[in-house]
Amino acid sequence: MIYDKINNIETYAGISEDIRVGLEYLREVKMDIAVGSYQINPRVKAIVSEYETKIVNEFGYEAHRDNIDIQYLISGKEMINSLPLEYLKETKPYNKEIDAAFYEEVEVKPQELLLGHGYFAILFPQDGHMPQLCVSKPENVKKVVIKVKLGE
Numbered sequence: 001m002i003y004d005k006i007n008n009i010e011t012y013a014g015i016s017e018d019i020r021v022g023l024e025y026l027r028e029v030k031m032d033i034a035v036g037s038y039q040i041n042p043r044v045k046a047i048v049s050e051y052e053t054k055i056v057n058e059f060g061y062e063a064h065r066d067n068i069d070i071q072y073l074i075s076g077k078e079m080i081n082s083l084p085l086e087y088l089k090e091t092k093p094y095n096k097e098i099d100a101a102f103y104e105e106v107e108v109k110p111q112e113l114l115l116g117h118g119y120f121a122i123l124f125p126q127d128g129h130m131p132q133l134c135v136s137k138p139e140n141v142k143k144v145v146i147k148v149k150l151g152e
Helices: 008-011 017-026
Strands: 002-005 036-039 044-052 061-062 067-075 076-085 089-096 100-105 109-113 119-123 127-133 140-149
Touching: 002 008, 008 017, 017 044, 017 067, 017 119, 017 140, 036 089, 061 140, 076 119, 089 119, 109 119, 119 127
Parallel strands: none
Antiparallel strands: 002 119, 036 044, 044 140, 061 100, 061 127, 067 119, 067 140, 076 109, 076 127, 089 100
16 A cells, blocks of 8 residues: 655656556546546546545445555545455455455554545555545545556
8 A cells, every 4th residue: 555645656656657647647637527437548547436425434445456546536535444455354255347355344443544635545456445434524525546457
């Protein structure tokens, strides 16, 4: 997992060309971008959504096998809880169609990541994460999730 401010993306440009492209997209994204899916290159796409953050995320933690998530808020703020998979118990097995398995906490407190105000999180397959949590009370947010395809 990487958690940092969008102004520092040069630090991570060497990880992979696709991650660099995704981070640069986030740096340039406009607040008025429409909700939807945008193909950036054959291995990178942006998904823009709007929703209200939650006190409890009923789906629990999720983790992906085929994609890296780069999560970034255009407006509002939200909390993401994150734990390595070894500290989570699977509740729903991996579904390739949605590229996700779901988990719950077992005894270990999560890392809390505050998104908003220019902060992003890069979540790798080993990083269980529970997004869409409110910081103090539910609020409307606009979010971009960059999906970076692994392998091939």
